[in-house]
Amino acid sequence: MKDPLGRPPARLLVPAALATLLLLVPLVALVVSTPWSLLGEQLASRDLRLALWLSVLTATVAMLVCLVIGLPLAWVLARLEFPGRGLLRALVTVPLVLPPVAAGVALMAAFGRNGLVGAPLRELTGLTLPYSTAGVVLAHTFVSLPFVVLAIEGALRSARKEYDAAAATLGATRWWAFRTVTVPLAMPGILAGMMLGWARSIGEFGATITFAGNYPGTTQTMPSLIYVSMNSNPEAARSLALVLLVFSVAVLVLLRDRWLATP
Amino acid sequence: MKFRHLVLVPLLTLLPLSACSSDGQELTVVAAASLTETFEELATEFEKEHDGVEVTFSFGSSTTLAEQAIEGAPGDVLATADEKSMLTARDGDALAKDPTEFATNRLVIVVPAGNPAQITGLADLAGTDWVRCDDEVPCGRLALTLLSANQVAADPVSREIDVKATLAKVVENEADAGLVYATDAASAGDAVETIEIAGSEGELNRYFITPLVQDDSDGLAQEWIDFLASETGQRILTEAGFGKPE
Numbered sequence: 077m078k079d080p081l082g083r084p085p086a087r088l089l090v091p092a093a094l095a096t097l098l099l100l101v102p103l104v105a106l107v108v109s110t111p112w113s114l115l116g117e118q119l120a121s122r123d124l125r126l127a128l129w130l131s132v133l134t135a136t137v138a139m140l141v142c143l144v145i146g147l148p149l150a151w152v153l154a155r156l157e158f159p160g161r162g163l164l165r166a167l168v169t170v171p172l173v174l175p176p177v178a179a180g181v182a183l184m185a186a187f188g189r190n191g192l193v194g195a196p197l198r199e200l201t202g203l204t205l206p207y208s209t210a211g212v213v214l215a216h217t218f219v220s221l222p223f224v225v226l227a228i229e230g231a232l233r234s235a236r237k238e239y240d241a242a243a244a245t246l247g248a249t250r251w252w253a254f255r256t257v258t259v260p261l262a263m264p265g266i267l268a269g270m271m272l273g274w275a276r277s278i279g280e281f282g283a284t285i286t287f288a289g290n291y292p293g294t295t296q297t298m299p300s301l302i303y304v305s306m307n308s309n310p311e312a313a314r315s316l317a318l319v320l321l322v323f324s325v326a327v328l329v330l331l332r333d334r335w336l337a338t339p
Numbered sequence: 340m341k342f343r344h345l346v347l348v349p350l351l352t353l354l355p356l357s358a359c360s361s362d363g364q365e366l367t368v369v370a371a372a373s374l375t376e377t378f379e380e381l382a383t384e385f386e387k388e389h390d391g392v393e394v395t396f397s398f399g400s401s402t403t404l405a406e407q408a409i410e411g412a413p414g415d416v417l418a419t420a421d422e423k424s425m426l427t428a429r430d431g432d433a434l435a436k437d438p439t440e441f442a443t444n445r446l447v448i449v450v451p452a453g454n455p456a457q458i459t460g461l462a463d464l465a466g467t468d469w470v471r472c473d474d475e476v477p478c479g480r481l482a483l484t485l486l487s488a489n490q491v492a493a494d495p496v497s498r499e500i501d502v503k504a505t506l507a508k509v510v511e512n513e514a515d516a517g518l519v520y521a522t523d524a525a526s527a528g529d530a531v532e533t534i535e536i537a538g539s540e541g542e543l544n545r546y547f548i549t550p551l552v553q554d555d556s557d558g559l560a561q562e563w564i565d566f567l568a569s570e571t572g573q574r575i576l577t578e579a580g581f582g583k584p585e
Contacts, residue, residue, distance in 0.1 A: 188513050189468075206513055207468065207496040289497025289508075290473060296498075304500060307402040308475035 103321065110318045111311045118315045126293045127301040128323065134209065134297065135277035138216035142224040142273045147266065150228035151254065155237065165229075172222045179219055180286025187214065187287075211288035212295050216280050220273035227272055231265020232258060271331055278324050364392045366559040367413060371401045371420035371546070372503050373444065373478075376526045377579040378418075384571050385563065392559060400476050400501045401425075408433040408551055415556040416563055418548040420444070420520075421477040425547040435560075438549035441567045443582040444520045445543055446481050448534040449509050449527065456515035461486060461536060465493035467515040470508045473498035478505070481544055482518040488538050506531075520544065525580035543582065 118124055153165055171179055187194040187205045198204050205211040235258050243253035259266070281299035288295040290304065298320045306313040370378050375398050382394035397404070397414060401424035408417050409431030417434070418441075419425045425438045450458050456467045472479035479498060486493070496514070499505040506523045508514040510530045524533040548567065550560040566572050577583075 184511065184513065188511065190512050204468075285500060285504075289470070290499060291495070291497050300500075304473045304475045304498070306406070307400055307473070307500075310406055 106314065106318055106321065110314045112315075114311055115315050115318075118312060118319065123292050123296070123301060124316065124319065127296050127298045128319070130209070130212070130293070130296065131278055131298040131320075134212045134216055135274050135280075137213050138220055138277045139224075139270050139274040141213065141217045142221050143266075143270055146221055146224040146269070146273075147228055147259075150225045150232055150269075151258070153225070154229045154232035155240070168222050168225050170222075171219050176219060176280065176282025177286050180215065180283040183215060183218060183283060183287040187211075206287060207289045207291065207295060209288075209294055212284050212297060215283040215287045216277035219280055219283050220276040223276050224269045224273040227269030228262065228266050231262035231269070234265070235261035267331075271328060275324065275328060278320070364389075364557065364559060366392060366394045366415055366556045366563060367397065368394060368416045368418065368563065369397045369399075369404050369408060369412070369414035369551070370416075370418040371404070372398050372501050373420050373520050373522055374398070374418055374546070375503070377522065377575060377581070380579075381566070381572060381575050384575070385566055388566075389559070389562070394563075402427065402476065405431070405433070408553075411553060413553065414551055415554040415560040416548060417551050418546060420544055420546055422545055422547060423477070425549070428551075433551055433553075435550040435552050435554055438547040439564065440545050440584040441548050441564070442546040442576050442584060443543040444522055444546065444580070445539040445582065446478070446485055446518055446536055447521050447524050447539065448516055448536060449506065449519050449524045449531040450516045450534065451509055451512040451514075452530055452532060454532055455512075458516045458534065460534060461489045461491045461493070464491065464495075464516060468496045468513075469493070469516040469518075470497045470499055470505050470514045471495045471518040472502055472505055473500060476501055477544060478502040478518070478520065481542060484542050485518075485536055485539060488542070489536070520580070522580035543585065545585065546581075 149168070153161065153168070174182070184191060184206065186192050187197075189195065189198050189204045189206065194205065205214055239257050239261065240250070240253045243257045244250075248256070279299060280297070281303065284295070284297055285300050285303070290296050290300045292301075296304075298316070302313050302316045302320070305316055368378060368382075375396075378396060378398075382396070385394055386392055397412075399407075401419035401421055404412075404417065405419060405424040405428040408414060408428050417425070417428060419428070419438075425434075428434055429438070448458065448461070448464075450456065456463070458464065458467065458469075471482040474480065474483060478501070497508070499508065502519050502523055505517045506519045506527060509517040509519075510527055518536075521533070524531060548564055550564070554560045567576065
């Protein structure tokens, strides 16, 4: 096959190969160094099943919450002109640069039982978020929201505003145009954003363990289980990491094939 | 193209950084998280007695540190909060000498100042929001032993990843009680109240120390270990809540 544009330049191909190796080598090393004999025993362990289920549950709920509140926020950023829009977009990116443990500390300050919101909430309803599965979902939502909002905002921008205008000339309200024109056009980007958010939640550790704690069945997600296993049994931690890796990749590949058929 | 070599300039400025340790001696101590404040205080005294010496630390959970030492993580001395992690390090051929015991520690209950849940002992923990270390770390294993010795079956709301995280939950008043070491309780000062646990004297946590195979401190590692046994060393350890080695 001859590319009419000429040979691909080596100064692009070499760094690209390096990037591929950097991503690939640690994963191969993990697979190679995993004690396969332990895997059967690991898969049967109750803690693993609880943690994997909790990870999937909380990541999925967090993804849906991110969609429900993130899609409207992305629309506001993509479609409305208002003072402070740049500031709002900067705010959305904050969880991206904040170390997750710091995010956990911030969440504790806000929603802990003595927190700014947490204390009145506890007084009025008796509810507390730390140490609960809802707390895990909150931590996941906080760290995943930027991925979802930024991906969807990009998609909404490429589903150009002119289509909204065309819909308006045909008598569509702004809400109707959003539902029947903007969202369908941006759908691949919206789904990609949801998948990014889900993947980020599956890997979330710092904010979750700081804010929600670590207890099997209620707040212990896969990354927390891997971390505490690392303390006593590094070989078990390796096979747990492998389970999470294979599972997440399988889910993402399946979803991609199902929803995002890219040429 | 003629500016291409300019990228070297920022790289060249990094060169001195890689060589800066040559003018003074450096001792790197890898130690259990529960030794943080005490070792930092000891380092101040140690540096006074040893001119031009700088002590740097890496604190963490004993088991993690032992694993890292086996993997060749830089460090001259390893101090663990239990015997098991030290044995792990020995089995991984990470130790330069046989370890020695230099202190002991016991578990206590800490509650936030004012004791909001009115806790007086292990038996009161059931039904409150209390925390302890995870089963997989030494302070968690010790907690389990004491709970079963006292025939208490209370479940914590969270199994924290280390003793500092457990203490933090109580200091921040995000938990009604926590099981931590006596030394952690002492380090938290007035932010917490301490309640002794029946039988804790019989379940001591033993601290071990020894130079690592990657020790390149020119004998400073052994001087640090000797310093712990000196009068100054013993005074600081006792003030921090540590007990004498058995």
